[in-house]
Amino acid sequence: LPESREPGARQRRLSGWIDDHIRYLLVGPSVLLVLAVVIFPLAFSLWVSVVRYDFRTPGNPFVGLDNYIATLRDPIFQFSILRTVLLVGALVVVELCLGFILALAALRPFRGRRLLVPILLLPLFMSPIVVAQVWRLLWDRGTGPVNYLLSFLVPGDVTINWFTEVPWNWVAIIFTDAWQWTPFMFVILLAGLTAIPVSYFEAASLDGASTFQTIRRITIPLMVPVILVAVVFRMIDAFKFFDIIFILTSGGPGTSTYTASYYLYQQVFPQFKIAHAAAGSWLFLILVTVLSIGLVRRIMPRAVR
Amino acid sequence: MAQDTMRALARAYAAGRISRRTFIKRLGALGMSGLGISAALAAVAAGAASASSRPAPKSGGRVFSQEAPTGAGDEIAVEAAKQYAGSTLTVTWESGPQSLGTKTYGPIWEELTGIKVETVELDHPDLFSKAIAEHISGSGAYDMMELSTAWVPDLVAGGVILPVNDWVARYQPAADIADYHPLFEGLQHYQGQQWGLFDDGDTLVFYYRKDIFEELGLTPPTTWEEFITTAQAITDAKSADGIYGAGFWRKDFNGFDFYQQYRSRGGEFFNTADMRAQINGDTGVETLTSMVAQLVPAHPDSVTWQPIPVLNAWMEGTLAQVMWWPPFGRWSEGLAAGIEEVSFVPQSTVVGKAGYAVMPGGHGQMTGGFLLTVSPNSDNQEAAYLFAQWLTSPRISLERVMSPVYLVDPYRLSHYDSPEYAALWPNASEYLDALRAAASVAVIEPVYPGAQDYSLSVDRACTSAYAGTDPKAALDTAAQEWNDITDRLGVDSQRAAYEEWLKYKGATKDNVVGQV
Numbered sequence: 001l002p003e004s005r006e007p008g009a010r011q012r013r014l015s016g017w018i019d020d021h022i023r024y025l026l027v028g029p030s031v032l033l034v035l036a037v038v039i040f041p042l043a044f045s046l047w048v049s050v051v052r053y054d055f056r057t058p059g060n061p062f063v064g065l066d067n068y069i070a071t072l073r074d075p076i077f078q079f080s081i082l083r084t085v086l087l088v089g090a091l092v093v094v095e096l097c098l099g100f101i102l103a104l105a106a107l108r109p110f111r112g113r114r115l116l117v118p119i120l121l122l123p124l125f126m127s128p129i130v131v132a133q134v135w136r137l138l139w140d141r142g143t144g145p146v147n148y149l150l151s152f153l154v155p156g157d158v159t160i161n162w163f164t165e166v167p168w169n170w171v172a173i174i175f176t177d178a179w180q181w182t183p184f185m186f187v188i189l190l191a192g193l194t195a196i197p198v199s200y201f202e203a204a205s206l207d208g209a210s211t212f213q214t215i216r217r218i219t220i221p222l223m224v225p226v227i228l229v230a231v232v233f234r235m236i237d238a239f240k241f242f243d244i245i246f247i248l249t250s251g252g253p254g255t256s257t258y259t260a261s262y263y264l265y266q267q268v269f270p271q272f273k274i275a276h277a278a279a280g281s282w283l284f285l286i287l288v289t290v291l292s293i294g295l296v297r298r299i300m301p302r303a304v305r
Numbered sequence: 306m307a308q309d310t311m312r313a314l315a316r317a318y319a320a321g322r323i324s325r326r327t328f329i330k331r332l333g334a335l336g337m338s339g340l341g342i343s344a345a346l347a348a349v350a351a352g353a354a355s356a357s358s359r360p361a362p363k364s365g366g367r368v369f370s371q372e373a374p375t376g377a378g379d380e381i382a383v384e385a386a387k388q389y390a391g392s393t394l395t396v397t398w399e400s401g402p403q404s405l406g407t408k409t410y411g412p413i414w415e416e417l418t419g420i421k422v423e424t425v426e427l428d429h430p431d432l433f434s435k436a437i438a439e440h441i442s443g444s445g446a447y448d449m450m451e452l453s454t455a456w457v458p459d460l461v462a463g464g465v466i467l468p469v470n471d472w473v474a475r476y477q478p479a480a481d482i483a484d485y486h487p488l489f490e491g492l493q494h495y496q497g498q499q500w501g502l503f504d505d506g507d508t509l510v511f512y513y514r515k516d517i518f519e520e521l522g523l524t525p526p527t528t529w530e531e532f533i534t535t536a537q538a539i540t541d542a543k544s545a546d547g548i549y550g551a552g553f554w555r556k557d558f559n560g561f562d563f564y565q566q567y568r569s570r571g572g573e574f575f576n577t578a579d580m581r582a583q584i585n586g587d588t589g590v591e592t593l594t595s596m597v598a599q600l601v602p603a604h605p606d607s608v609t610w611q612p613i614p615v616l617n618a619w620m621e622g623t624l625a626q627v628m629w630w631p632p633f634g635r636w637s638e639g640l641a642a643g644i645e646e647v648s649f650v651p652q653s654t655v656v657g658k659a660g661y662a663v664m665p666g667g668h669g670q671m672t673g674g675f676l677l678t679v680s681p682n683s684d685n686q687e688a689a690y691l692f693a694q695w696l697t698s699p700r701i702s703l704e705r706v707m708s709p710v711y712l713v714d715p716y717r718l719s720h721y722d723s724p725e726y727a728a729l730w731p732n733a734s735e736y737l738d739a740l741r742a743a744a745s746v747a748v749i750e751p752v753y754p755g756a757q758d759y760s761l762s763v764d765r766a767c768t769s770a771y772a773g774t775d776p777k778a779a780l781d782t783a784a785q786e787w788n789d790i791t792d793r794l795g796v797d798s799q800r801a802a803y804e805e806w807l808k809y810k811g812a813t814k815d816n817v818v819g820q821v
Contacts (some may be wrong), residue, residue, distance in 0.1 A: 055437050056754065070793075142606050164608050165773055175654035250557055254769025254779065269434055271758050272459075 099185025132247035139245035192226030306666035379698035390419025400426035405712035501676030506716030560760030569666030582787035586781035631714035661739035749811035753802035
């Protein structure tokens with residue numbers, strides 16, 4: 001009899017143990033996954049950034065902040081960071097303005113709206129590398145349609161090399177990115193606009209406010225939280241700006257279109273300066289974090305913070 | 306199905322039922338022209354000498370003169386490799402049609418030896434980075450690796466590749482070693498050891514349109530100044546017909562062009578006394594100024610072109626002067642026509658119109674060039690070496706370098722002298738003579754640590770100058786970057802490596818191989 005009861009007792013003990021530890025068992029796999037794919041790589045890259053990590057020399061001696069200092073002193077890194085900040089600013093402003101205009105235009109029903117809005121969103125579903133490749137063909141000096149179409153608008157042949165001529169290469173870069181990401185701004189801002197009670201606009205209309213006054217005094221103030229959310233999301237994403245540079249200009253001419261991400265890529269893959277790249281990545285992470293925290297503080301109500 | 310047909314063909318050829326020419330033609334129709342296994346199969350049938358009877362290997366240095374085996378290298382490799390039957394070799398190879406070489410010859414090697422070959426295709430930069438990544442992880446994922454000669458110092462320093470001296474001594478016939486063009490034979494060695502078997506004579510060759518030169522009464526330029534004048538004359542006369550005097554691939558590929566032109570003008574990279582960069586001196590500025598001037602009469606897309614757009618433009622007949630690797634000559638004559646694997650090569654409109662010469666300035670660069678190397682983490686090291694020896698043996702390699710598919714170019718003296726090759730098209734012998742001459746006066750890539758970093762820096766200086774930066778200012782920036790790279794890697798160790806490199810044939814224009 002004791003032997004026959006034994007399995008039942010073990011089951012109960014196991015069941016009790018599971019009941020006591022269920023919270024750990026449920027969370028455990030996720031924690032392990034996060035540790036493996038997020039925390040470990042982060043910790044590893046932090047370690048790499050403070051040692052000499054060169055496959056040509058044995059051992060990984062501790063070098064303190066040498067890699068950080070070397071990276072900070074690299075003029076290419078300095079200009080890449082500055083360029084990235086300016087580029088992100090330009091991209092966010094252009095895409096916000098275009099997205100806002102499009103959202104205002106799409107706010108009121110019109111014939112074909114149901115067809116047009118999904119079409120406007122299509123670029124969002126494309127891989128950035130594909131977008132860049134397609135636009136590389138479109139911008140091509142000799143065979144691309146951009147120069148051909150521009151030739152109808154201005155006198156003489158247009159023979160701009162959109163990848164190597166300054167400032168046209170920046171026009172191409174910003175336009176290509178705006179083509180893909182303006183819909184992101186558009187869809188967020190449209191959602192925000194539709195949430196504003198119609199009664200506000202009716203009241204403004206009764207008071208004789210012009211369209212411009214309505215936008216300036218009612219729409220924009222009410223949209224500020226939504227705009228900030230859109231800007232923060234887009235800004236964080238834009239700081240990773242890489243694909244379009246990689247395809248359109250390869251960072252050139254010289255290093256004139258290097259962004260932070262492209263600089264870090266160059267450090268690792270052709271040059272295998274892994275420790276420098278790790279240090280640069282941490283510096284870049286700190287910069288993005290500081291900027292993001294500043295913006296998030298603006299978005300979130302103090303009470304929530 | 307294609308593989309079965311290929312094997313049937315190989316057997317028919319080995320049995321003497323079809324000629325070698327028929328064999329190659331039929332394989333070409335299968336999209337695998339140039340494939341052949343006659344030597345190997347015949348060798349098996351003939352019962353080549355067993356490797357076990359060979360002298361024991363010696364360690365260190367180039368030990369082959371006294372005790373090297375006799376016979377054909379492919380036969381010896383096959384016989385010796387049979388002891389590893391049942392194993393599998395994983396080899397890295399450049400992706401694209403290049404990899405068809407191992408994919409095509411792998412099954413033949415398997416049939417001959419029982420050793421299976423699996424090919425891992427990698428983009429050119431990844432051949433380097435994956436080899437290092439594999440070595441760091443110690444996975445043993447690769448047995449044989451195709452690697453550029455320019456990477457050897459870094460890879461040796463990191464222990465990523467094994468010296469092959471012992472195997473060469475044991476298995477490589479002296480005649481096969483002597484058959485290498487001296488330029489390429491030399492590139493197998495670094496710091497007194499041999500690190501692989503050279504497999505691709507990637508010397509840049511100057512191609513020009515004979516018909517246009519004849520029409521305008523021009524002769525191939527021998528200096529870069531003449532090149533500019535000639536290009537301008539052609540552009541002036543022919544641009545209305547859509548033909549430009551020159552075309553370049555100057556997106557991402559400027560390092561080699563600067564290096565070859567700089568050294569053609571007598572430039573040296575470093576002052577060995579203090580290892581400070583010399584590229585921003587008068588010779589460097591003269592070189593970069595000329596490179597900017599070369600773009601004036603050239604096709605306006607030259608600064609955004611990579612090699613393939615130049616190939617396309619040449620094949621369409623819109624360029625009169627270009628520099629490219631040797632496959633260009635074979636494709637110009639239409640040898641790639643109808644072969645699916647190289648369908649990216651446009652139909653040639655310049656058949657019979659291509660002339661070949663050494664580069665203006667007299668010294669083209671050996672740019673690329675692969676070594677077949679053995680991984681220290683491999684469980685099949687000797688089998689990997691033997692496969693490399695088989696692939697690079699005179700008989701097998703001749704078939705590969707004749708093919709328009711594999712992008713492997715002549716590097717053995719027997720390749721240049723091959724009557725079979727010379728019969729591939731009417732002026733193929735001129736092509737082979739030009740390749741031999743180009744290799745004999747070629748300068749080589751920097752083969753010392755940091756080569757990749759130095760080259761990237763020069764590339765940026767060039768693109769910056771093309772966009773309007775003063776060449777002197779651009780080169781000053783590059784020189785400062787070079788000095789930083791040198792300081793980072795260690796001035797003394799870099800000096801030692803650079804001085805070692807200066808001993809190579811082709812390091813400077815005054816130290817080329819010369820007439821072979």
